[in-house]
Structures are given as structure tokens and as C-alpha cells.
Amino acid sequence: MGGERRSPPRSPLHLGPWQVNMQYDHKRIEQEWRDRWKAEKTYHVENDPSKPKYYVLDMFPYPSGAGLHVGHPLGYIASDIVARYKRHSGFNVLHPMGYDSFGLPAEQYAIQTGQHPAKTTEINLARYREQLDRIGFSFDWDREVRTSDPNYYKWTQWIFLQLFDSWYDTAQDKARPIAELIARFEERGCKGQDASVLTGDIEEFVGEFDAAEWKAFDERTKQLVLQYFRLAYLSDAWVNWCPALGTVLANDEVKDGVSERGGHPVERKKMRQWSMRITAYAQRLLNGLDDLDWSTSLKESQRNWIGRSEGALVRFALTPNPSPKERGGMPSDPQADSEGKRNSATERPAYLTADFKSASELQQFARDNRKEPTEAEDRLWQVIRGSATGGRIRRQHAIDKYIVDFVSLPKQLVIEVDGDIHEHQEDEDSGRTHMLQELGFEVIRFTNQEVMADAIAVRESIIVALSKRPDFNTTRHSPLSSGEGQGVREIEVFTTRPDTLFGVSFLTLAPEHELVSILTTDERRAEVEAYVKTASNRSERDRQAEVDKVSGVFTGSYAKHPFTGADVPIWVGDYVLAGYGTGAVMAVPGGDQRDWRFAKHFGLPIIAVTEGADIEKEADERKDATICSEGFLKGLKVPEAITRAIQELEKLNAGEGRINFRLRDAAFGRQRYWGEPIPVYYKDDIPYAVKEEHLPLILPEVDKFLPTEDGEPPLARATDWHYSPLVGRGAGGEGHYPLETTTMPGWAGSSWYFLRYMDPKNEGRFASPEAIKYWGQVDLYMGGSEHATGHLLYFRFWTKFLHDRGWLPFDEPAKKLVNQGMIQGVSQSVGVAYVSLDHMVTKENRGMRIPLREGGYFEFMNSHKFLRYNEEGVPIAQTVLMEADAKLLRDFEGMNRLYAQEINVPVQVVVDGTLNVVDYMKSLEGQKHEDAVFVSEAGVWHEGKFTPFAGAEPLGVRTKPVVEKMSKSKLNVVNPDEIISKYGADTLRLYEMFLGPLEQSKPWDTNGIEGTFRFLRKFWNLFRISGDPNAPSSTDAPVASTHRVDLKVDLDETEPTKPEFKALHATLKKVTEDIEHMSFNTSVSQFMIAVNELGSLKCHKRHVLEPLTIALAPFAPHIAEELWHLLGHKTSVTLAPWPKFDEKHLVEDNFSYPISFNGKTRMVLELPASLTKEEVEAIVLANPEVQQRLEGNSPKKVIVVPKRIVNIVV
RNA sequence: ACGGACGUGGCGGAAUGGUAGACGCGCUGGUCUUAGGAACCAGUACUGCAAGGUGUGGGGGUUCGAGUCCCCCCGUCCGUACCA
Structure with missing residues (x-):
């Protein structure tokens, strides 16, 4: 193999056997140095506090099976240059690499092929590593981490447990151990502010209780209450369910209604689900951005994603008439869990993200409306609340005109507890039961005595009854109303413009809003239900596509304007999103264009709110206008009016200032196999943490990577998926409890990996405090901008959390972040048409004609020469490929029964814009266009034969270049391995940098690479290297041996002249500055300038070339290392101090x-x-x-x- | 629609408010070669025979001086997308 590497340079100069001028041989040099670096651990990094540190990190790669294309290493090369430069400059540099090796693609592949994902992942990693190794990076591979390694995910699980063991203390504005919360409950219970649950997607909230009540709760109730506070929590939440992938996805994993990976449709589904309370950190994630040296576009993306908006929550009281109380419903219990549909992350005052009633309001409510729940109801509630029955039971829920004791909405099962009243009202009860059955509900009844005697037995009966019911899971269609235990009193809306309150002419609810059915009057019911049904049947995509269509319907009900007391009609419209704010808006057609369009369409009043507005034409959305409404806001500018309006609302207890976030809590559980097991077991259906000493909780072996027949995640297939706090994981039995069967999402492992690199082998902690203190934050984080709202947000969230809990001295992971631009591919396209049979053989018997570029036609005569036949010998449609010339295509499109389009052909079979037809045909063997007819300017190719037009030479089909994303499917991928074997890694590295500014996207053009290759050769030639090409190469010797002795340089040892010094120092200056500014394309230019100058100066001086070699080393490490040793050095060029430039050499007379x-x-x-x-x-x-x-x-x-x-x- | 980035030769791209087009590709001509898809030399924004003139998407402004700063418009790319 050494022999091959020693193969003579492409054009050896035959000057004689000895002292031959040795040309730059990248193959030999690069292989040799890669081996030696590996053997000598040249890039090994110690945690050495005596030296200043610098931490350069590349975003965690997920190695797919596809392999690298030339775009992938761009960022790695840039960060490697910085890492090497910093090392020359005296820093101890941490520049690690590892793999995000859990994930969906490997699992999908496993399902398809039956292979264990660990195995295919291993293969992918090996290939990825091999490709990386060829590029000459200075990674310390001893620090490699893999998220799928139990030694790694042990700590991912550990961090999960820390999150599970924490709550967010809004007073201290940080995460605290849950024990502190328990202590607080024991001391003063949960009241007012404390009772506020902080979350986006959670739909329940904790009632108030005092210390005595807390102590009286049984263990189970306590645990359920704590769920509402934990940062990692289990709840019934609306999730993005992807049926094709069989799992839940986080918001950032869904784009345009389909999964980001694979593009499968995604639907909204309500599921019991692990979530991460990232919303608690919304404000801090926003504030932290200000001090980060990240690109503005990236920070903007995060700001938009967090989506903070300031405004007010306004309560519109409902006019008495249609309220359920007056319609015969029973009064309700405000202390029961109030659902109040919180999809929003509405907060007050600072970080509270759930909606909740203010204490004063609650009390008032309680005075007005309190209904003492019977003792039996309460008893039963304690045992069936939350997820005790496997699904959520709601209490005191309004259905049509009744309020039932308990109901399971997905199962449409009503549970009534009959006390004395019912016994006296049997007639009425049977009517009620009948009515509920009409509505599709089953009603089961228990007596007070039954419940008081054995509530658990009653619960079991309920569970049995539930299990017999089909799963309706159509909450939004059910004729249900306001939520658990609460009569409808008001509609809450969120607005950023409370100053326009006097311009409110109607309210609009989202079709999914829970008040819709209860507010709908009987005479409007049919219409409203039809509308809601249509709206809900439309997919997210349809809805987005039809944004300019106005639709809506009047409910028949009215609300009261908080200031004027006027009746405000309540409408339903799908321009209001259920998921944002309260799912309802106050419509101000004079100040909001969406409301304006709605009002215009339905002929609703449009009231001017600002001076100088032409409300006939459009709404006035100016934020610097003056309010013209009569009343206390008149004459105020918008900002002052907002403040004033909020004050007035608060006076009336009709609203208050609010900050609303768009950010939602992140779904954390995946119904998949290939991920970190969530270290939780269930006792009495309550999740408990696996003990730290039992970590890692190793991913179990399963027979198949598919869900079970019951739809349980794959982990449920494992036979040993039980846990005992005493002995750990086991097969079950006494004292063993079932373990969680969902696994963590891809972002779990990548949210903290930067810490593990600091101390990758530590068995006692995720990283030692010393290592964390020394390496600290990432100084330079390099990666693609596609992670803006996913990884980078979770990464910051976990860092802040670990900081809060005292594990980290900093609360942002990366100070500086650079997004490398994409390298685009240049696709080559040709036209393709499918010529139908009847067109070819009929058409006035003329056959098929193809119009040519220069006029005239090429005719497929009636000979059927070009026809393709199927097995029965019947001619079928023929594919014609032709030049992607616009005119040609157009002509085809204009002809009957022709279907023409453009397709890409592999870039490998295109030379100078011309398709090599023969090569292309070979590459197509057995594929789609295998027997196509190719029409070019010069003639026609068919079955490998060329039929020229008169006098023309054989010529390929001309292609059209199109710059687009580089990807396998576009057939425009350029493989770095090919580039490296032809030109070497150093040339590849230089060329990738030379292509243009790092952060910009730019197309790859392999042709340009010759320039950088020539540059390296010129640089090599400056050293006048000679030797014996036939002498044994050191590549045949053990790698650790001393460097080959058969090459020598012929350098001039004299003092450089002024122009020589100038060429050197101008380069040192520019390159140093450019690296600091990450302007690598210009530094490569500068090296070229220097080499060109030194070439024309005929300079071969050591004092010029030696510093230049060091300066080139970060960019082209192999050649620099080779030359450095040829210069006589025995240690790596990596250790050489960075050459300082001296201004005095640049001074001109x-x-x-x-x-x-x-x-x-x-x-x-x-x-x-x-x-x-x-x-x-x-x-x-x-x-x-x-x-x-x-x-x-x-x-x-x-x-x-x-x-x-x-x-x-x- | 909103937010961000950007707009310079045939192409990738240079240019602290100070000689626009560095460097590289491509192209043209030449030298050397059996040959060139090797190497080297020269040229290459546009226009004009030339002197010269004109040029950084368009228009206006600030300045002694604008690719660069400010305002308006046009266009391209990337996010987000009825966010109240």
C-alpha cells in the first residue's frame, strides 16, 4: 500500500535517479501525517489550568447513512482553523467531536431492515469518522462522546431527574429543589401567587389549599399536586402526533404541518405526555440574548419563537341570558380544578405562564357561587382526579344545559354521585339521563354510601366502565363547555392594544374555543355547529392556504363591554387561533386589519379609534396615532392610552396588564425505541424517580422496534422493564413497578454535551466542578442556522437550569456563535417529455416531430424505430430527453398529449454543460429513463447510437445549471472523498475557505479548485525540495519512526531583503486579523499573493518561509507539518508559537x-x-x-x- | 404580510468614507512541448482608434470625496406566518 502512495508525481521530471526535484505529493504527505498525529496523540488535550483556555465547539452531528458532501465540513474547517490558530497563540484549546447518535432515522432504518439501530448507527459513525479523519481535523478523539453510550446517557437521565426534582420559584426567579416547595406547602399551603401554575400547554391548574389541607392529602394527591410544578412533568397535552413515525414531535420538529424529518403529516392530538417547562424560562431566554455574540438573524429567530407580547387581559362579562345558570345548569364549584383552556403561555407578573384567577376574584367568585361539594363527591374526586383512571376525569362539567358531577370526555362517560336530592328527584334524573344519552353519553351512577364505603372500589368500577367505552377523543366536537366545575361567567381575551377598547364592536372566538357551544343559542346552533365542524375538518395546511378567505358565524350571544356596558355580539371565526392567547379576541375593526376584514365581510360596525383614520378603506394600525374615542382615552397617544386603559381595567377588576408568550412547553416523550429511557417508574400510576444509584437505566432489548399491538411504545415489549427501588431494574414481581416506556427526544442528549467534553470519562459526575470551572462557556460555537429554534433554545434552557441548581457557574452555554452558510449544489437539468403512443402513430400519419433550436423539426417517422414495446409487444409511451432549452420545452408543452418537465441529471455525467449520453445511460441501467431517446442540437441518441442531423458531429445534450440545495435527491452532490483523493485535504480545506465569506451561502464549483491546488504546489516549490524518488518511504516504516530522511530542502539562510520581509509581514498581519474576524477567504487570498510575490522575487529564504509555514498550518496542516519537519524541526508545527508581524517591515519610504x-x-x-x-x-x-x-x-x-x-x- | 440578510465583471468574490473589481476560476494571445485538459508569461469591467468617457439594482441626500453613511423605491434569498 505504501507503494501506491509513493506512486510518482503526475509528471516527474526525469533528471536522474538522485536529487530529483520532488513535486508536491499530497497523497503521501497527508497519509503519513495523519498516521503520525494519531500515533503521537498530537491533538490530545489536558485540563491544564496553568494555560489560558479556549473552547471551540462544532454543533453535534447526527451521522446519517448518506455520508458527507462537500458542504458538511465547511464549519468544521473554519472552527479547526480557529482552534489551531489559538493553539499557536498559547491557548489550551478544547476542540472536541462526538455524535448525536440516538434518533429517528436509524430507528426507521431498523424497522425496515430488522437490524438493531445500535448496529446501523455504529456503521454510520464509522463511515462518518473515516470521512472526518481524511480532512485533517485537530479533534481530540479521546474526548469523543456519543449520546447513545450508556456512560453518557446516564448523565442525560440524571439531568432529567434534576428537572423532575425541580420547580420554578417565581419569587427568586430560578429553579429550586421540589423539597423546598413541599416545605413551603407544609408551612403555608398554596395560595394566591403560589397557586399559579406556570405553563404553556398544561390545561389544569392547582386549586388553593392551606397547610393543614396539604398535610391531610394522601401521598397520591400530593404527588399529583407536585406534578403541576415540576420542570419535567407529565400531563395531558395537545401534542403534534405523527402517525407515520408513530411518535410525538416538538413544535420545532414540525414545519408546514409535516414532520421535519421525512415530511410526514402531523396532527394535533391530546395525549398524556412528558413535557419540559421551558416556558418558565421564556423571559430569561429572551433577556439572555442581549449579551450573546450571536448573529442578529439568529437572535431574531429566537425572539420571534419566544414571541413575547405585552398587552392586557380583558374580561368581558357574559350577559345573563344564555349563561348556563339561568338555563338550568347547576351552580358550580370554583375550587374544583378550573380548566379555562390554557394553551397559552400567558404570564403574570413576570414568569407565570399559566392563566389563573386573581385571588380577589376567586374569593368573590366563591362568595357568589359556592356550592359545597358533597363529602362523597369530594372523596371520589380525590381518587379519580388527574390520571388515576388512566384518562382524565373532569368535575362539575357543563354538558348542554346540565352540569354533571364527573365526566370523561374522550370516553363520553358521565359519572353521577346521587345524594338525597336525587332520590327525591328520580323523574327529573331519568329525564336528564335520557338527554345525556341522546347526546351520546353513557351515564353511570353511584350512591353517596357506596363512595364513602369504598371509594377505591368505585374507582375500579369506573375504570372498568371506561375500558368498555370506545375512545371518542373528539373533545372539540362534543357539546361541552366551560371546563371543570365552573359556570361560564366571562370571556377572557388577550390584546396588545387595550387603548382601542372603545372600538370593540364584537368578540371573535376560535372555532375550537370551549365556550362556543355553550354560548350558542338554540336558534343558531345548527349553523354554528356546521361551521365549527367545517373549520375543524380543514387541515392546518388548508387553513394556512386560505388566509384571505373570511369566514365566521354569529353565536347569538352577547358579552358586556367593560367600560361602556354595551352588548357586544360574540362571533366565531377561524381567523382566531385556538392556540394563542386565550383563543378569543376583542375585535377592533378600526384598529386591526383582520378584524376590519371580518367586520366588512359581515357588515359589522366599524368604529374609528384613532384620529385621522380612514376606516372606510382600512384599519389604522399606526402605533403613533392619537386616540379619538370619547372618554378617558381621548387625545392620548397610543402608548399612554395603553397604560391608562390597563389602569382603568384593573380598577374595574375587568382585566390587567399581561405579558403573553408564544413559546410552548416542549413535548419530551417519544413513543420510540432508539432514545434515552426516561428514568421513571409508576407506582399507583404516579411517576417516581429511579434512584441515582440505579442509573444508567439501560435501553432494554426488544424483539421488534415497533409499537405493541395495544399501541404501547416499543419499550413495552421488553420483558425486564420493571423497577424496584431496592434492587433496581428487573422482570417484575413483588415490589417491582412498571417503568416509563417512552424515550427522550433527540434534543435531550445534545442539550448538555458541551459539558461532557470537559471531562468525558468522569464516572461520578457529568463533569467535575474543576473541569467546568476551567473550560467554562464555549468561546466559539460553530454550526448551521437551522438549529435556531430547536437545539439552541433547549441548549440554553438546560444550561440555565443547571446554573439555577448550582451545577454551573454560568447560565449561557456559548458566548459567540457563528453560522456557517450553506454550500449549494449546482444541479444540471434537462427537459423530459413522455410522448404518447397515439401521438406518435396517428397525427395525420406524420409521426412525432421535435422542433429544433434553430428551426425545423426532427421527426420520429412512422417506422416505430423509437417506440418502446411492452411484454405483449404493444407499443407504449416513449420518454424523450432533450436540452433544457426554454424554447424546446415550450414547444413540447404546447403539443397535444405531451407532458414536459425538467429533471436533474447526475452532475458526474455532465462535462462543461453537456450531458455525456453514454455515461448517463450506463448510470441508468434498470431505471426509469433507461431507454429514453435523447434529442440534442446535433442529433438523436437512442440505445447508445447517435443519429446525427445532416453534417453534425456527435454531441451530448446541453444541460441547464441550476443553483439549489446540495442533496442526494437533486443529484448534485459532490463528495469530499473524491476531491481529497484528487487534490488532497489541504487543497479541499483551502478551497472551502476560499469560496467566499463563511456565513454566506455560495454554490460549489469544483472547477475553481485548481487555483488553490496550484497555490500549494507553488508554495512547496519555494522550498526547492529534492530527494531520491526510489528511496524507501517512511510510510513503510513504523509510523512512530523519525521522519523520512530522503528529502531535503535547499534554502537560502541569508537575511531577507526589504520586499521579502514586506511580503512576509503583510501576510502575517492580514492573516492574523482575518482569522480573528473569521474572514478566511481573504486570508487564503493573502497567502496566494505572498507566494506569487516570493515567487517573482525568487525568494527561498528560511527566515521568510519558516514563519509562513506556521501561518499556513491552521489552513493546510499536512503540508505545513511536512515542510516544518523538512525545515529541521523535530516537534509538531502545532506547537510552534504564532509568528508576530512587525509593523516596521511594512513602513514604506x-x-x-x-x-x-x-x-x-x-x-x-x-x-x-x-x-x-x-x-x-x-x-x-x-x-x-x-x-x-x-x-x-x-x-x-x-x-x-x-x-x-x-x-x-x- | 412581518422580521432578517443581501444586491459589485462571464462566475466565486475583494475594498478602516480615500486609486472599485484584490485573489481565484473562466476566457484571449504567447512561450515551451510529440501532444495538452501540464507548466510559465501577458492581457481580460464597459465604451472608444485614441486622448478620454462611463461604471457597484434604481432615484434622491450628507461629504472635499460614497460600493460603504441616511431616506425612498425595485429585486433576490432565508426565517416566521391570521400571534390579536
Whole structure:
């Protein structure tokens, strides 16, 4: 194998056996140095506190099976240059690499092939590593981490447990151990502020209780209450369910209604689900952005994703008439869990993200409406609440005109507890039961005595009854209303413009809003239900596509305006999103264009709210307008009016200032196999943490990677998926409890990996405090902008959390972040048409004609020569490929029964814009267009034969280049391995950097690479290297042996001349500055300039070439290392100190002054650089050419900027 | 629609408010070669025979001086997308 690497350079100069001029042989050099670096652990990094540290990190790659294309290493090369540069500059540099090796693609592949994902992942990693190794990165592979390694995910699980064991204390504004919350409950219970649950997607909230009540709760109830506070929590939440992938996805994993990976449709589904309370950190995630050195676009993306908006929550009281109380419903219990549909992350005051009633309001409510729940009801509630029955039971829920005791909505099962009242009202009860059955509900009844005697037995009966019911899971269609245990009193809306309150002419509810059915009057019910049904049947995509269509319907009900007391009609409209704010808006057609369009469409009143608005034409959304509404806001500017309106609302207890976030809590459980097991077991259906000493909880073996027949996640297939706190994981039995069967999402492992690199082998902690203190934050984080709202948000969230709990001294992971741009591919496209049979053989018997570029036609005659036949010998449609020339295509499209389009052909079979037909045909063997007819300007190809038009030479089909994303499916992928074997890794590295600014997207053009390759060869030749090409190469010797001795340099040891020094130091200066500014394309240019200059100066001096070699080392490490050793050094160039540039070599005696007249440069005068302004002016004006240009006029003004320019104003 | 980035030769792209087009590709001509898809030399924004003139998406402004700063418009790309 060494022999092959030693193969002679492409054009050896046959000067004789000895002292041959040795040409740059990248294959030999690169292989040799890669081996030696590995053997000598050149890039090994110690945690060495005596040296300043620098942490350069690349975003965690997920190695798919597809392998790298030339776009992938771009960021790695840039970060490697910085890492190497910092090392030369005296820093101890941490520049690690590892793999995000859990994930969906490997699992999908496993399902398809039956192979264990660990195995296919291993293969992918090996291939990825091999490709990385070829590029010459300075990674310390001893620090490699893999998220799927139990030694790694042990700590991912540990962090999960920390989150499970924490709650967010809004007073201290940080996460605290849950024990502190328990202590607080024991001391003062849960009241007011404390009772506020903080979350986006959670739909329940904790009632108030005092210390005594807390202590009286049984263990189960306590645990259920704590669920509402934990940062990792289990709840019934609306999730993005992807049926094709069989799992839940986080919001950032869904794009345009389909999964980001694979593009499968995603639907909204309500599921019991692990979530992460990232919403608690919304404000801090926002604030933290200000101090980060990240690109503005990335910070903007995060700001938009978090979506903070300030405004007010306004309560519109409902007019009495249609309220359920008056319609015969029973009064309700405000202390029971109030659902109040919180999809929003509405907060108050700072970080509270759930909606909740203010204490005063609750009390008032309680006074008005309190219904003492019977003891039996309460008893039963304690045992069936939450998820005790396997699904959620709601209490005191309004159905049609009744309020039932308990109901399971998905199962449409009503549970009634009959006390004395019912016994006296049997007639009425049977009517009620009948009515509920009409509505599709089953009703089961228990007596007070039954419940009091054995509530658990009653629960079991309920569970049995539930299990017999089909799963309706159609909450939004059910004729249900306001939520658990609460009569409808008001509608809450969120608005950013409370100053426009006087312009409210109607309210609009989202079709999914829970008040819709209860507010709908009987005469409007049919219409409203039809509308809601249509709206809900439309997919997210349809809805998005039809944003300009106005639709809606009136419910028949009215609300009261908080200021004027006027009746405000309540409408339903699908322009209101259920998921944002409260799912209801106050419509101000005069101030909001969406409301305006709705009002215009339905003829609703449009009230002017601002001065100077032309409300007939459009709404006035200006934020600097003056309010014109009569009343206390009149004459105020918008910002002042907002403040004033909020004050007035608060006075009336009709609303208050609010901050609303768009950010939702993140779904954390995946119904998949290939991920970290969530270290939780269930006792009595309550999740408990697996003990730390039992971590890692190893991913179990399963027979198949598919869900079970009951739809349980794959982990449920494992036979040993039980846990005992005493002995750990086991097969079950006494004292063993079932373990959680969902696994963590891909982002779990990547949210903290930067910490593990600091101390990757630590068995006692995720990383030692010393290592964390030393390495600290990432100094440079390099990666793609596609992670803006996913990884980078979770990454920051976990860091802040670990900081809160005292594990980290900093609360942001990466100070500086750079997004490398994409390298785009250049696709080559041709036209394709499918010519139908009847067109070919009929058409007035003329056969098929193809119009040609220069006019005229090529005719497929009636010979059927080009027809394709199927097995029965019947001719079928023929594929025709032709030049992707617009005219040609157009002509095809215009012809009957033809279908024409453009397709890409592999870039490998295109040379200089011409498709090599023969190669292409070969690549298509057995595929779609295998027997296509190719029509080019010169003739027609068919079955490998060329039929020329008169006099034409055989020619391929001309292709059209299109710049687009580089991807396998677009057939435009350029593989780095091919580039490396032809030009070497150093050339690849230089060229990728040379292509353009790092952060910009730019197309890859392999043709341009020759320039950088030539540069390296020229640089090599400056060293005048000679040797014996037949001498044994050190590549045949053990890798650790000393460097080969058969090459030598012929350098000039004398002191460099001034121009030589200048060429060197100008380069050192520019390159140093450019690396600091990450402007690598210009540093490569500068190296080229230097080499060109030194070449024309015929400079072969050690004192010039040696520093230049060090400066080149970060960019082209292999050649630099080789030359460094040829210069006589015994240690790696990596250890050489960075050469300092000296300004004195750049000082010129003379300066060529551009002389401009009125700013336009007309001539250049070389003058001594030491001259003062006045001297320059005098000399310039005395110059005859200047005089000639002045034509005797004296200049109005002369501007002299020393060593820069002279400008003469005439 | 909103937010962000950007707009310079045939192409990728240079240019602290100071000679626009560095460097590279491509192209043209030449040298050397059996040959060139090797190497080297020269040229290459546009226009004009030339002197010269014109040029950084368009228009306006600030300045002695604008690719660069400010305002308006046009266009491209990337996010987000009825967010109240």
C-alpha cells in the first residue's frame, strides 16, 4: 500500500535517479501525517489550568447513512482553523467531536431492515469518522462522546431527574429543589401567587389549599399536586402526533404541518405526555440574548419563537341570558380544578405562564357561587382526579344545559354521585339521563354510601366502565363547555392594544374555543355547529392556504363591554387561533386589519379609534396615532392610552396588564425505541424517580422496534422493564413497578454535551466542578442556522437550569456563535417529455416531430424505430430527453398529449454543460429513463447510437445549471472523498475557505479548485525540495519512526531583503486579523499573493518561509507539518508559537498618492511618505500635470490626507 | 404580510468614507512541448482608434470625496406566518 502512495508525481521530471526535484505529493504527505498525529496523540488535550483556555465547539452531528458532501465540513474547517490558530497563540484549546447518535432515522432504518439501530448507527459513525479523519481535523478523539453510550446517557437521565426534582420559584426567579416547595406547602399551603401554575400547554391548574389541607392529602394527591410544578412533568397535552413515525414531535420538529424529518403529516392530538417547562424560562431566554455574540438573524429567530407580547387581559362579562345558570345548569364549584383552556403561555407578573384567577376574584367568585361539594363527591374526586383512571376525569362539567358531577370526555362517560336530592328527584334524573344519552353519553351512577364505603372500589368500577367505552377523543366536537366545575361567567381575551377598547364592536372566538357551544343559542346552533365542524375538518395546511378567505358565524350571544356596558355580539371565526392567547379576541375593526376584514365581510360596525383614520378603506394600525374615542382615552397617544386603559381595567377588576408568550412547553416523550429511557417508574400510576444509584437505566432489548399491538411504545415489549427501588431494574414481581416506556427526544442528549467534553470519562459526575470551572462557556460555537429554534433554545434552557441548581457557574452555554452558510449544489437539468403512443402513430400519419433550436423539426417517422414495446409487444409511451432549452420545452408543452418537465441529471455525467449520453445511460441501467431517446442540437441518441442531423458531429445534450440545495435527491452532490483523493485535504480545506465569506451561502464549483491546488504546489516549490524518488518511504516504516530522511530542502539562510520581509509581514498581519474576524477567504487570498510575490522575487529564504509555514498550518496542516519537519524541526508545527508581524517591515519610504480632482482620481504621484500635509500640497500643486489640469485656475480647496489621498476641488 | 440578510465583471468574490473589481476560476494571445485538459508569461469591467468617457439594482441626500453613511423605491434569498 505504501507503494501506491509513493506512486510518482503526475509528471516527474526525469533528471536522474538522485536529487530529483520532488513535486508536491499530497497523497503521501497527508497519509503519513495523519498516521503520525494519531500515533503521537498530537491533538490530545489536558485540563491544564496553568494555560489560558479556549473552547471551540462544532454543533453535534447526527451521522446519517448518506455520508458527507462537500458542504458538511465547511464549519468544521473554519472552527479547526480557529482552534489551531489559538493553539499557536498559547491557548489550551478544547476542540472536541462526538455524535448525536440516538434518533429517528436509524430507528426507521431498523424497522425496515430488522437490524438493531445500535448496529446501523455504529456503521454510520464509522463511515462518518473515516470521512472526518481524511480532512485533517485537530479533534481530540479521546474526548469523543456519543449520546447513545450508556456512560453518557446516564448523565442525560440524571439531568432529567434534576428537572423532575425541580420547580420554578417565581419569587427568586430560578429553579429550586421540589423539597423546598413541599416545605413551603407544609408551612403555608398554596395560595394566591403560589397557586399559579406556570405553563404553556398544561390545561389544569392547582386549586388553593392551606397547610393543614396539604398535610391531610394522601401521598397520591400530593404527588399529583407536585406534578403541576415540576420542570419535567407529565400531563395531558395537545401534542403534534405523527402517525407515520408513530411518535410525538416538538413544535420545532414540525414545519408546514409535516414532520421535519421525512415530511410526514402531523396532527394535533391530546395525549398524556412528558413535557419540559421551558416556558418558565421564556423571559430569561429572551433577556439572555442581549449579551450573546450571536448573529442578529439568529437572535431574531429566537425572539420571534419566544414571541413575547405585552398587552392586557380583558374580561368581558357574559350577559345573563344564555349563561348556563339561568338555563338550568347547576351552580358550580370554583375550587374544583378550573380548566379555562390554557394553551397559552400567558404570564403574570413576570414568569407565570399559566392563566389563573386573581385571588380577589376567586374569593368573590366563591362568595357568589359556592356550592359545597358533597363529602362523597369530594372523596371520589380525590381518587379519580388527574390520571388515576388512566384518562382524565373532569368535575362539575357543563354538558348542554346540565352540569354533571364527573365526566370523561374522550370516553363520553358521565359519572353521577346521587345524594338525597336525587332520590327525591328520580323523574327529573331519568329525564336528564335520557338527554345525556341522546347526546351520546353513557351515564353511570353511584350512591353517596357506596363512595364513602369504598371509594377505591368505585374507582375500579369506573375504570372498568371506561375500558368498555370506545375512545371518542373528539373533545372539540362534543357539546361541552366551560371546563371543570365552573359556570361560564366571562370571556377572557388577550390584546396588545387595550387603548382601542372603545372600538370593540364584537368578540371573535376560535372555532375550537370551549365556550362556543355553550354560548350558542338554540336558534343558531345548527349553523354554528356546521361551521365549527367545517373549520375543524380543514387541515392546518388548508387553513394556512386560505388566509384571505373570511369566514365566521354569529353565536347569538352577547358579552358586556367593560367600560361602556354595551352588548357586544360574540362571533366565531377561524381567523382566531385556538392556540394563542386565550383563543378569543376583542375585535377592533378600526384598529386591526383582520378584524376590519371580518367586520366588512359581515357588515359589522366599524368604529374609528384613532384620529385621522380612514376606516372606510382600512384599519389604522399606526402605533403613533392619537386616540379619538370619547372618554378617558381621548387625545392620548397610543402608548399612554395603553397604560391608562390597563389602569382603568384593573380598577374595574375587568382585566390587567399581561405579558403573553408564544413559546410552548416542549413535548419530551417519544413513543420510540432508539432514545434515552426516561428514568421513571409508576407506582399507583404516579411517576417516581429511579434512584441515582440505579442509573444508567439501560435501553432494554426488544424483539421488534415497533409499537405493541395495544399501541404501547416499543419499550413495552421488553420483558425486564420493571423497577424496584431496592434492587433496581428487573422482570417484575413483588415490589417491582412498571417503568416509563417512552424515550427522550433527540434534543435531550445534545442539550448538555458541551459539558461532557470537559471531562468525558468522569464516572461520578457529568463533569467535575474543576473541569467546568476551567473550560467554562464555549468561546466559539460553530454550526448551521437551522438549529435556531430547536437545539439552541433547549441548549440554553438546560444550561440555565443547571446554573439555577448550582451545577454551573454560568447560565449561557456559548458566548459567540457563528453560522456557517450553506454550500449549494449546482444541479444540471434537462427537459423530459413522455410522448404518447397515439401521438406518435396517428397525427395525420406524420409521426412525432421535435422542433429544433434553430428551426425545423426532427421527426420520429412512422417506422416505430423509437417506440418502446411492452411484454405483449404493444407499443407504449416513449420518454424523450432533450436540452433544457426554454424554447424546446415550450414547444413540447404546447403539443397535444405531451407532458414536459425538467429533471436533474447526475452532475458526474455532465462535462462543461453537456450531458455525456453514454455515461448517463450506463448510470441508468434498470431505471426509469433507461431507454429514453435523447434529442440534442446535433442529433438523436437512442440505445447508445447517435443519429446525427445532416453534417453534425456527435454531441451530448446541453444541460441547464441550476443553483439549489446540495442533496442526494437533486443529484448534485459532490463528495469530499473524491476531491481529497484528487487534490488532497489541504487543497479541499483551502478551497472551502476560499469560496467566499463563511456565513454566506455560495454554490460549489469544483472547477475553481485548481487555483488553490496550484497555490500549494507553488508554495512547496519555494522550498526547492529534492530527494531520491526510489528511496524507501517512511510510510513503510513504523509510523512512530523519525521522519523520512530522503528529502531535503535547499534554502537560502541569508537575511531577507526589504520586499521579502514586506511580503512576509503583510501576510502575517492580514492573516492574523482575518482569522480573528473569521474572514478566511481573504486570508487564503493573502497567502496566494505572498507566494506569487516570493515567487517573482525568487525568494527561498528560511527566515521568510519558516514563519509562513506556521501561518499556513491552521489552513493546510499536512503540508505545513511536512515542510516544518523538512525545515529541521523535530516537534509538531502545532506547537510552534504564532509568528508576530512587525509593523516596521511594512513602513514604506514612499507613498503613491492618488491625486483626484473633485473626487475623481486622475493621476498618481509617488512622494516620500514622511512629508507633511503642507509639503504634499505644495509639491502636488507645483506638478506640471496638475497645473495643466487646473488650466490656470487656482483650486478652491485642496484636501491632503497623509499616506492616503490628495483631492483637489476646482 | 412581518422580521432578517443581501444586491459589485462571464462566475466565486475583494475594498478602516480615500486609486472599485484584490485573489481565484473562466476566457484571449504567447512561450515551451510529440501532444495538452501540464507548466510559465501577458492581457481580460464597459465604451472608444485614441486622448478620454462611463461604471457597484434604481432615484434622491450628507461629504472635499460614497460600493460603504441616511431616506425612498425595485429585486433576490432565508426565517416566521391570521400571534390579536
